[in-house]
Amino acid sequence: MKKIYPLTNTQRDxxxxxxxxxxxxxxxxxxxIDEYYDIVIFGYLLAVQLYDEDERLKNRYLFSTIAWRQMxxxxxEHYRNNSRQKRNAPVISMNSNGSHEESSLDCLLPDCQQSIHESAxxxxxxxxxxxxxTEKEQEVVKLKAYGYTYREIATRCGLSIKAVGSRFARMRRRLKQIEAV
Structure with a gap:
């Protein structure tokens, strides 16, 4: 969302x-109204600023269209921010009388539920x-597994971003052929 700055007198009116x-x-x-007014009003004020400053918007759209879209x-944005994982962490009371199984670490960390046999x-x-x-392909795969982006891999390996993408595409094709056999 664009930054809102103090409104001019005409914008306030x-x-x-x-x-x-x-x-x-x-x-x-x-x-x-009590819950969402403070959220929606910022979109409305931004619409006022945009509509006042951009002549193309005034000539092309009604103010209500711009305001509705910004609100x-x-x-x-409010829903997206509140649905992020860091805001939806599971909460466990240490004083709960629930079973030990409900509050075990395995319930909280889904990656830990995979059996040892499957991971091996x-x-x-x-x-x-x-x-x-090849060695170069192994290096690229390891970097990707460590969380590097195509851009970072390209920089580290002296390749273009497109070359990294095409390497992965070729590897996938080749490995699918091997897997089919």
Whole structure:
């Protein structure tokens, strides 16, 4: 979202005259005024600034269209920020009377639920597939496994980003052929 700066006097007057759009938006979207007004108003104020400063918008769209879109976008941003994993961490009370199984670490960390046998099998399979790759391809795969982006891999290996992508595509094709046999 663009940064909102203090409104000019004309922008303040314009915002005051059309503030009914905010209430209409909240009503038509079945949103509680007390809870969502503070979220939606920032999109509305940004729409006032954009509409006042950009002549192309004035000539092409009604203010209500711009305001509606910006309010919807600020609401979307609010939902997106609140649904992030860091804001939805599981909470466990240390004083709960629940069973030990409910509060075990395995329930919280889904990666830990994979059995040792499955992880060992996957590791052996990955090592077997690595034997079909060249040294350079192995290096690229290891960097990707460590979380490097194509751009970072290209920089480290002296390749272009497109070359890294095409290497992965060729490796996938070759490994699918090997797997089919």
């Amino acid at each position: 314009y915002a005051g005259n059309h503030v009914g759009l905010v209430y209409k938006f909240l009503y038509l979207n079945h949103l509680d 919807r976008y600020s609401l979307f 099998t996957d590791k052996i399979y990955a090592l077997e597939l690595m034997t079909y790759m």
